[in-house]
Amino acid sequence: MSWTEERIDQLKRLWGQGMTASQIADELGGVSRNAVIGKAHRLGLEARPSPVKGGDAAASGGSSPAAATPAPEKAAAPPPRPAPTPAPAPVSPPPAAAAPAPAPTTPQPIVRSIGPGGFQRQAPGEQSSPIPPAPPRRLVPAKPSAEMADKTSLLDLNDKVCKWPLGHPGEPDFHFCGEPINPGFPYCLEHCSVAYQAQLPRRDRRPPPPLPFGGPRVR
DNA sequence: CCCTGATTCGC
DNA sequence: GCGAATCAGG
Numbered sequence: 520m521s522w523t524e525e526r527i528d529q530l531k532r533l534w535g536q537g538m539t540a541s542q543i544a545d546e547l548g549g550v551s552r553n554a555v556i557g558k559a560h561r562l563g564l565e566a567r568p569s570p571v572k573g574g575d576a577a578a579s580g581g582s583s584p585a586a587a588t589p590a591p592e593k594a595a596a597p598p599p600r601p602a603p604t605p606a607p608a609p610v611s612p613p614p615a616a617a618a619p620a621p622a623p624t625t626p627q628p629i630v631r632s633i634g635p636g637g638f639q640r641q642a643p644g645e646q647s648s649p650i651p652p653a654p655p656r657r658l659v660p661a662k663p664s665a666e667m668a669d670k671t672s673l674l675d676l677n678d679k680v681c682k683w684p685l686g687h688p689g690e691p692d693f694h695f696c697g698e699p700i701n702p703g704f705p706y707c708l709e710h711c712s713v714a715y716q717a718q719l720p721r722r723d724r725r726p727p728p729p730l731p732f733g734g735p736r737v738r
Numbered sequence: 739c740c741c742t743g744a745t746t747c748g749c
Numbered sequence: 750g751c752g753a754a755t756c757a758g759g
Contacts, residue, residue, distance in 0.1 A: 522751085540743065554752050556743060561750070567743070 520549030522558060525689075530555060534564050671697030681707035683714075 520526075526547055533543045540552040540559070547555070559565070671694050676682055681696035682705045698707035706714055 539741085541741080551752070552743090553754080557745095557752055558750090560744075565744090 520547075527558070527562070530558060531562065531564065534559050534567075666692070667694065670694035681705070681710055683707070683710035 522530075529547060530543060533546060534555075538546070540555040544550050544552040544555045550558075670692070671680060673695070675697065676695060679700060681698045681700050683696040684693070685696060686693040696707055696710055698709070700706060701708045701711045704711050704715075
């Protein structure tokens with residue numbers, strides 16, 4: 520697996536949502552949690568509560584089987600990591616050049632936007648409670664549109680419906696057939712006829728058609 | 739033991 | 750740039 524644009528974007532979002540590196544790696548698939556952590560650091564996504572910080576490192580006796588550096592530098596040079604970068608300071612909204620006069624005399628109704636998990640976002644300027652309820656840590660995919668409401672999504676697959684894919688993964692209307700299966704097969708009768716064909720004698724076989732694509736689909 | 743993130747370093 | 754190996758705390 521490689522870090523495509525989509526996967527990096529997903530890593531950023533999930534990391535920002537507080538998912539652990541293991542969860543993210545599991546979500547992305549094809550990568551280890553170490554890969555996720557390493558990538559997150561290279562992207563500069565640090566500043567996560569780490570179980571390990573400060574403290575004296577490798578102070579106790581050498582019980583470890585492999586100590587790459589037996590710490591000669593420790594006695595000679597001071598620890599070269601004195602910059603923990605306290606506040607990465609996320610993007611702050613750029614103040615408008617001409618600041619509008621903040622004098623709405625008429626009481627405005629509080630307008631809140633809806634977050635990805637369905638929770639109400641805090642309105643600008645609205646006070647938050649001292650201990651705000653934590654948003655859901657793991658967001659489950661939802662039907663993005665009414666058009667998909669009756670379509671069979673990946674999560675709708677089970678042993679009773681046809682798993683024949685329609686469209687391509689990543690496309691907005693990608694879904695599965697969903698018709699009742701031909702018993703004993705993962706597809707319905709119609710798609711079984713496409714997926715399985717009787718073995719003909721060589722002399723009666725059609726020459727192999729050209730591949731419908733030149734390789735993996737690139738988006 | 740399990741989990742976590744941080745860091746190193748060979749590729 | 751990537752990620753396994755390693756470290757270190759909970």
